[in-house]
Amino acid sequence: MQQSKLKLHGFNNLTKSLSFNIYDVCYAKNAEQRHAYISYIDEVYNAERLTQILTQVADIIGANILNIARQDYEPQGASVTMLIAEEEVLDSDRVEDEPAPGPLPDTVLAHLDKSHITVxxxxxxxxxxxxxTFRADIDVSTCGVISPLTALNYLIHSFDSDIVTMDYRVRGFTRDVEGRKHFIDHEINSIQNYLSEDTKQRYQMIDVNVYQEHLFHTKMMLKDLDLDNYLFGESSESFGLEEKEEIRRHLRREMFEIFYGRNMEPDQEV
Known part of the structure; x- marks a missing residue:
């Protein structure tokens, strides 16, 4: 049964923020391969490619892009920031894309209470x-009816995600026509409610939620490790059985340490 819409007094002032830390782990045997891996990541996830991903996110959540600032960095890394709005954007309100980050034009300041996407x-x-390792930090913050949760599965599938740490928070309040405050406008008890079934099958998950504060935290780690998916510039056929097991152990240790947020003892099994 479809839930009836809440009649609000003015704009929906609730802020819904979804934050990701996405990690990709790789084995690069020597300095040359490690350098090649970093160069590969910088090419695959450069500012232009990240802009394409965030543009798709804006489309999925039903937002209109007001402004884009993006930058590639030396020696590595990239950033993209988008200001977005829920309502239709008039040509007089639109600001041309900026090739690099910096102070935004004054004409954008009126929209800063709306929404943004960053990576x-x-x-x-x-x-x-x-x-x-490769880490991508992504934040999707929206006001109004649009929700960052609708882009959840797209973002997870857009990166080679071995470990994903997600935080979702609803802040502020909005009022209905009778003046009653509403501190959340949708039902949720876990971020996992919004994950696709294939994602739930592929990942081990842990939740830490504070329902009274509308704070939801989910960590995911890939269950299966196919070694050929982690070897950069090599094939598993290039290694003996003992060496492959050693590589798997180091990869799993890296993933466990990131997942649990602590260093493990050298002799501790994973």
């Missing part, structure tokens, strides 16, 4: 054990 990438590597 920042952090490729990194370390010579120990040949493990490299």
């Amino acid at each position: 920042h990438t952090y490729p990194e590597s370390h010579p120990d054990h040949g493990v490299s």
Whole structure:
């Protein structure tokens, strides 16, 4: 049965914020391969590609883009920030895309109480054990009827996600026509409610939720590790059985440490 719409007094002032930390883990055997991995990530997830992903996010949640600021960094990484609005954008309100971040034009300031989408990438590597990681931080914050939760599955599938940490929070309040405050306008008890079935099957998940404060936290880690999906510039056929098991152990250790947010002892099994 479809839930009847809440009659509001004016604009829906609730702010709904969805934050992601997405991690991709890789094994790069030597310095040359590690450098090639970082270059590959920088190419695949450069500012232009990230802009395409965020533009699709805006389309999925039903938002209109007001402004885009984007930048690639040296030696690595990229950032994109979008200001978005729920209502139709008039030509007189639209601001041309900026090629690089910086102070926004004064004409945009009137929209800062609305919504935004941001992404920042952090490729990194370390010579120990040949493990490299790629992290993308994504924030989708909306006001009004549109919800960032509708873009949840698209974002997870847009990146090679080994570990995903998600936070969802509803802030502020809105009033109905009788003046009664509403601190949330939709039912939710877990971010997992909005995940597709294939995602639920592929990932191990942990929830930490504070329902009274409308705070929801979910962590996900990929269940299965197919070694060929983690070897950069190599095939599993290039390694012996013992070496493959050693690589798997280092990859799983990296994933467990990121997932649980703590370092493990050298002799601790994963």
